Amino acid sequence: MPSIFSLIQNENMKIYRRIGTWVMIGLLALATLAGALITKATHKExxxxxxxxxxxxxxxxxxxxxxxxxxxxxxxxxxxxxxxxxxxxxxxxxxASNSFWGHLVNSADIIALITLFTIIVAAGSVASEFSWGTIKLLLIRPVSRTKILLSKYIAALLFALCMLLFLLVFSAIVGAVIFGIENIHEPYLAYQNGMVVEKNMLFHVMQVYAFNCADLVMMTTFAFMISTVFRNQSLAIGLATFTMFAGSQITMLLAMKFEWAKYLLFANTHLSQYIDGVPPVEGMTMSFSILVLLVYFIVFCSFTWFIFNKRDVAA
Incomplete structure (x- = not known):
């Protein structure tokens, strides 16, 4: 019986054999380089x-x-x-934006592009098996449906992780070449326990990346759920993409009038708001947002698992 690791390896091979995957990686590199060049040309010290x-x-x-x-x-x-x-x-x-650390911090905004690419991968993970007619070949293997589903989901998250690592490393290389590393020892100033403290900039960059991953994981899970439930890749991509771009704006409008908006998904995905911003609803905390995200995550995963295991997917 194939192990979960061999199933994940098989799913990774499917992902990286596609030309589209390498096009995504190329676009990510191009966006990073273009952002640095534009900053270099427009931003003045x-x-x-x-x-x-x-x-x-x-x-x-x-x-x-x-x-x-x-x-x-x-x-x-x-x-x-x-x-x-x-x-x-x-x-x-x-x-400054036109500095090594400034470029690394700003490159975290490109994680939105990684989210879009991962949505495409996650949306096609299950739905494409139906459209290609290969789902029956998967299900006749001596492997539980839970393992099959889990391997596909983990493979999508691993794709996102690889893209994140590529973005971080490539941004560091581009930043060093274009902006130099003269100010690499600059500290990051944070406010903690009623006082200003100096922190390592690399730790701050990693923290910014990590906080931006909340939206990445939630939208990937959402796209994966839609793909599994409706077996339609286009619907999963379209709905997840629309939700990603419009969800925050709609949530902010609701948060201006209703306190219950703090329970909505997109009121909690931007964890960086607890570092250098203001939460949309007064009284929200980091712990509260993490708890809300965890509830949504469990609901998405449970619904996906239930539908995939109970429905006659081979029909």
Whole structure:
């Protein structure tokens, strides 16, 4: 009986034998390089960064003096104020976009492209077996349906992981070549326990990447579920893609009026909002968002497993 590892290996071979997979990798590299070149051409280093930070401090103080804001946004401004004051006091420049670390942090935005590519892979993982008529060949093997389904899902996540590693390494190479590594020892300033602390920039970059993976995992799982339930790759890709792009905007509009919006999926997928942003609904915490995501994840996976195991998929 084939092991789960051999099944995963077989699914990986299916993924990387496709020309489309290598086209995705090429597009990812092109997007990373293009982003760096555009930043290099358009972004200019400020002549006096201390003056800009001082101006930003005055702007924050003016906002705080108005007093018409939520408690969470006020706390956010107060944290930014203390970080900026720490910069001036210890002569630590803000991380510029046209720098090695700035490029690495900005490259995390390209994870949205990886999410789109992984949706395509996950959507076709099960649905394509039906369209090609190979699902019966899988099911007559002495392997449980659970193992078959799990191997396909893990293979899709491994594809996403490989793309993430490629993005990180390639972005580091491009950043070093185009922007240089003169400021590689710059620290990242974070606000913790009521004080400003200096952290390793590499740790911050890894943290940003990790937080962006929440949306990646959830949308991959969602696309995989739609693919399994409806056996239609186009529907899975279309619905997951639409949800990915429109979900956040719809959630933000609802969050402006309804507190229950905090239980929606896209109110919780952007975990980076707890580092350098403000949650859409006051009172939300990192622990709350992780718990909500875990509930959605369990629901998606359970429904996918139930449908695949109970339905006569060979028919």
């Amino acid at each position: 400020p002549e006096n960064w201390r003056a800009e930070v001082a101006s930003e401090i005055k702007g924050i103080e003016a906002q705080l003096s108005e007093g018409k804001m939520s408690k969470m946004y006020k706390n956010h401004l107060e944290q930014q104020l203390k970080i900026n004051e720490y910069r001036l006091e210890h002569n630590i420049k803000p991380v």
